Amino acid sequence: MEEKKIVLVEDDPDHADLITEVLVEGDTETEIILVQDGMAAVDYFQELGIEWNGRIDCKIKLVILDLNLPKVCGMEVLKLLKKNSKYNKIPVVVLSTSSDQRTIDEVYKNGANGYFVKPSSYEEFVEKVKILKKCS
Amino acid sequence: MFGIRNKIYIIPLSIVVICLIIISAFFGIYMMAYIKNEKLRDFQCTTQSKVEEADAFLHSIERDVTSISHNTFLTNLIDAVKREDTEEINHCKFEVEMLFKTFSESRRIYDQIRYIDFTGHEVVRVDINGKGVYVVPQEELRDKSNRYYFQETVKLNEGNVYISELDLNREGGSVEIPHKPMLRYAVPVSGSDKQVQGIVVLNVQADHLLKKILTREILNGAGTYLLDQDGYYLLHPEATKQWGGLNDLNTGENVKRDLPQETAALILSGKPESRLVDKQFFNLIPIYFDSSNHERYWIMAESLDKSIVYSPIYAFVILLCIVIALLIAGAVVFSLIFLKRITNPLRLLVKGTKQIADGDLEHTITIEKKHNEITELTETFNLMVKRLRASSEENRQLFLQLKQGQGQWQETFDTITDLITIHDKDLRIIMANRAFSEKFNISTEELHNKKYHEIFHGTDEPSPTCPLVRIVESLQPEFEEVEGSDIGGAFLVSAYPILDEEGKLNGVVRLAKEITERKKVLKEIEMGIEYTENLLETAHDAIVCVDEEGIINIWNQSAEKVFGYKKSEIIGLSVKEIISAGVLDGFLQMSKLIKISEILEISGKTKAGKIIQLEMSLSSQKIEKGRHAFTMIIRDITFQKGAEKQLAEKANMLETINRELEEFVYIISHDLKEPLFAIDGYTSRLYRTYKDVYDDKGKLFTDRIKINVQTMSNKIKEIMEVLKIGRIVYKFGDNDSGAIVKDVVNSLETRIKTNRIKVTIDHNLPTVYCDERRLKDLFSNLVTNAIKFMGTSEQAETSHDRSAKERDDELRSVKIGCQADTDAYKFFVEDTGIGIRKEYQEQIFKIFRRLRDIETEGTGVGLAIVKKIVELHSGKLWIESPVEDGRGSRFCFTIPKTSHVSNN
Incomplete structure (x- = not known):
């Protein structure tokens, strides 16, 4: 069975829990790696980078990135991910509470593969994630 | 007219003529004398030469006879005779004959050459006749002892020569015919013993002398005479007069007979002479034919006709006269011509001048082109005439001008x-x-x-x-x-x-x-000045006037109040006392070019030294001599400035506060959203996890929680909306409001249908200058509100009364329209709802306000948004309610027609 890794960068533990719940629903193979702040995310990817030297293959299938992060904000992390040739191929979906058009534009400009708003309806959210999983 | 001519005629001509005459006279006289003398000299020369020749001839004869006498042959003969050596005598005789013959032949002038012995007998005789030279034979030899010549000669000494007279030869006692003038030369000859033994006689044919020598050249009109001492003509042009002597023809013709005594005596005197006798010139020269006796001479006289001498003179004189005449004539002619050359042009000149003097200034004198003084004069004269003409024309013009001027003066005078x-x-x-x-x-x-x-x-x-x-x-x-x-x-x-x-x-x-x-005008000006002065003094603003150098010359009361300087103190000082130099200079310069400048804000200084803020309007006027004067109307705006500054500061502060507030609200609402997600999430999960255990109450509670979460989320969203209005960038342009309204109505279709509302849109909705999205939001909000105000049609649905339902339906209509005013478009969204009571019409636009009467969804923020959007478009928003029959509300707003909308 192929192991899939999804990196979730989210600081709010409740959100992280909820999201993880949705992501792993009915899916045993997927491993969710939780990173809780921007800096940790950067470190994680850098370490990953060192490990990866020469290896194209990588198990990380998706990065879900919250914008509102302490230390290093999500936008920076996004930029880092997408600028680095090693892992800019990994799809990054940005998650945020903001529905501000400007933010959305900027996120896409920086190379995000997707963006969606954390809805106030949990049900909606579940639906969205299901679609997302199907794509990845 | 003739003066010059006469002058030239008379004076120079006379001079010339006189000179000519004098000269020629002198010349003539001289020449005459010369010619005469020449002639005479010539004549004399001729005569002289003849005489010399004759002399020479005679001398030659002398020599001859002498030489013969000394001839050896003769001497021999003499000796022989003396010895009576007959053979020798014959021999010597022969030789002497030969000698004589030769002599005779060679000389040809001797008629006879004889040797006569002392007895008087011819011994040897050689004759010449027509046939030639021959020796006369013995038998014909004669005795000539009684002849005079013999007698004379034997008397002579050795060396002396006897010369006879020249006379005609006699033969046998009578004159030989034809006449033969003869001259005898004889010398005694001696033999060796020196004794005279005989004589040699030469008979000279004097013809040779006479004819050949003396009459050699006979000039025209000349006569040659040879006279003997007695006056007898030996030679005379008239042959008959010749040989008049006793010994000869004895005609008696003698010079003494022909001429006056003195003259004849003179002639015969033997003095050489040249003189004019009668009509003839005579040259008299004696020929001393006997060298041993100077008492014996002939007189050679040559006459020359006076005429011969004078005729050349006459000829010359005539010639001279002719020449002179010619010269004079020539001179006359020349001077005539010359005169003509001069006087003609002069006459022409005179004529021309006369013509011009008579008034014809156009006339020009023409003279044939010969560059001399006359033509120069003519040309100059012509120039002068031209000048005269021009000057005359000038004068005429001047006169005309003068007349004109006078006329003008008179005109002016009268005008x-x-x-x-x-x-x-x-x-x-x-x-x-x-x-x-x-x-x-x-x-x-x-x-x-x-x-x-x-x-x-x-x-x-x-x-x-x-x-x-x-x-x-x-x-x-x-x-x-x-x-x-x-x-x-x-x-x-x-x-x-x-x-x-x-x-x-x-x-x-x-x-x-x-x-x-x-x-009158002066009076009015006075009044005007007074009025102006009053104006100045009563003006509220300070009025200061300066000249180009900035010197103050007008200062009103208000100026005194503003700056503190009294009129008397400041007049004459520079405006720089009260206003900073730099700025003002620039504006003074500029104001010369443009009359009214804009209002400037500058700082000034009072008498007390306080710096004040001033608002100044500056205008310039041109005064005399191209200079300018400047008028400044000054207002002390120090206070305003201060107030403005405070206001600006306060506005700034407000701005900052506003911004911070906005950010704050943004952040908060953002932060508020986060937990909502968790709340709803866990609530859902809770439900899902324990839904089997939950009873109805549990389900209700879960629902309530979820609903509230949603509400909160919505509120936050709406707050954000309101904030966005203040933060986002607007894009203004001309948009079709009709299209926008239709869009909005379409998007609300479901709700409209559900609530069975009739929406009417006016056709005349115009194109307005606005932000399209904001206008959309605006209409969306208003329409949504209108729908809300009319409530649901649930009550009507449940009613079985169709007509009630229909009636109800009619009452549910929304109308959207527009009315064009002069400056703006008045839009309205009208509903047939319950209307809004007057007390609430104000408050309804305030944020978060809603009417208590109706439970509506939404926070009421919508209308606040509408208000903000209308304000953004510089429009006005108000409600008219009720509209009809105590029902309905009409929301009206204006959007200005101009494109000038304030930017926030």
Whole structure:
């Protein structure tokens, strides 16, 4: 069975829990790696980078990135991910509470593969994630 | 006319002629003498040469005879004779004969050559006759002892020669015919013993002498004479006169007979002479034919006809005269020609001049081109005429101009409206212009009769103040201002003196200028000035006027108040005392070019030194000499400035606060959203996890929680919306409001249908200058509100009363329209709802306010948003309610027509 890794960068533990719940629903193979702040995310990817030297293959299938992060904000992390040739191929979906058009534009400009708003309806959210999983 | 000619004729000509004559006279005389002398000399020479030749001839004969006498042969013969050596005698005789023959042949002049012995017998004889030279035979030899020549000769000594007379030869006692003039030369000869043994005789054919020598050259008119001492002609042009002597023909012809005694004596004197006798010139030269006896001579006379001598002279004289005549004629002709050459042009010149003098200035004199003084004169003359013409033309022009000028003067004089009179030195009027004549209604003729003061003042006596009277004394221009209704207004009377060379009064020019108008104008100006001054002083703003250098010349009361300087203190000082230099200079320069400048805000300084803020408007005016004056109207805005500054600061602060507030609200609402997600999430999960355990209450509670979460989320969203209005960038343009409204209605279709509302949209919705999205939001909100206000149609649905339902339906309509005003478009969204009570119409737009009467969804923020959008478009928003029958509300707002909308 192929192991899939999804990196979730989210600081709010409740959100992280909820999201993880949705992501792993009915899916045993997927491993969710939780990173809780921007800096940790950067470190994680850098370490990953060192490990990866020469290896194209990588198990990380998706990065879900919250914008509102302490230390290093999500936008920076996004930029880092997408600028680095090693892992800019990994799809990054940005998650945020903001529905501000400007933010959305900027996120896409920086190379995000997707963006969606954390809805106030949990049900909606579940639906969205299901679609997302199907794509990845 | 003829003076020159005569002069040239007479004077030079006479001079020339006289000179010629004198010269030629002298010449002639000289030449005559010369010729004569020459001729005579020639003549003399001829004669002389003849004589010399004759001499030579004779001498030669002498020599001959001498030589013969000494000849050896002869000597031999003599000796032989003496010895009586017959053989030798014959021999010697033969030799002597030969000798004589040879001699004779060679000389050819000897008729006879004889040797005669001392007895007188011819021993040897050689004769010449027509046939030639021959020796006369013995038998024919004769005795000549009785001949004189023999007798004479034997007497002679050795060496002496006997020469006979020249006479005709006699043969046998009578003259031989043909005549043979003979000359005998004889010498005694001696033998060796030196004794005279005989004589040699030479008979000389004197013809040779006479014919050949003496008459060698016979000139025309010349005669050759040979006379013996007795006067007998040996040679005479008239042959008959020859040989008149006793021994000869004895004709008696003698010179003594032919000529006067003195003359003959002179001739025969033997002196060489040349003289004119009668009509002939005579050369007399003696021929001394006997060298041993100078007493014996012939006289050679040659005559030359006077005419011969004189004729060349005459000829010469004639020639000379001819030449002179020719010369004179030539001179005359030449001078004639020359004269003509001179006088002709001169005459032409004179003629031309006459013509010009008669007035024809166009005439030019032409002379054939020969560059000399005359032509020069002519040309110069022509030039002069040309100049005369030009000058005459000039004069004519001047005259015309003068006339014209005079005409113009007269015109001007009469056109001038001032009353002008010209007076003589007694102040009588001699001339007046038309204006004067008309004013006083008096003709020029009448003027001369009246005294000036009668006319001007209407008085009998002159007035002492009258300028005319004063001028007589002062001789300076005098003035007087007179006014009165009797003379019809105010006049300025000026009088100007006309002075002669000595400075005495020769006349006066009087001018009366009507100044009624002027006075009126002056008065008005005075009043105007007064008015302006009042204005200045009562003006609230400070008014300061400066010149180009910035020197203050006007300062009003308000200026005193603003700056603290009193008028007297500041007038004359530079404006820099109160206003900073730099800025003002620039504006002063610029203001010269543009009359009114904009309002400047500058700082100034009061007398106390306090810096104040001023608002100044600057204008410039051109005054005389191209200079400018500047007027500054100044307002002290220090206070305003301060207030403005405070306001700006406060506004700034407000701005900052606003911004911070916005950010704050943004952050908060953001932060508020986060937990909502968790709340809803866990609530859902809770439900899912324990949904089997939950009862209805549990489900209800879960639902309530979820609903509230949603509400909160919505509220936050709406707050964000409101904030966005204040933060986002607007894009203004011309948009079709009709299209926008249709869009909005379409997007609300479901709700409209559900609530069974009839929506009417006006056709005339215009294109307005607006932000499209905001207008959309606006309409969306208003329509949504309108729908809300009309409530749901649930009640009607449950009713079975169709008509009630229908009635209800009719009441549910929304109308959207527009009315064009002058400056703006008035849009309205009208509903048939319950309407809004007056008390609430104000508050409804406030944020978060909603009417308690109706439970509506939403926070009421919508209307606040609408208000903000309308304000953004510089429009007005208000409600009209009720609309009809106590129902309905109409939301109205305006959007201005101009494109000038304030930017936030």
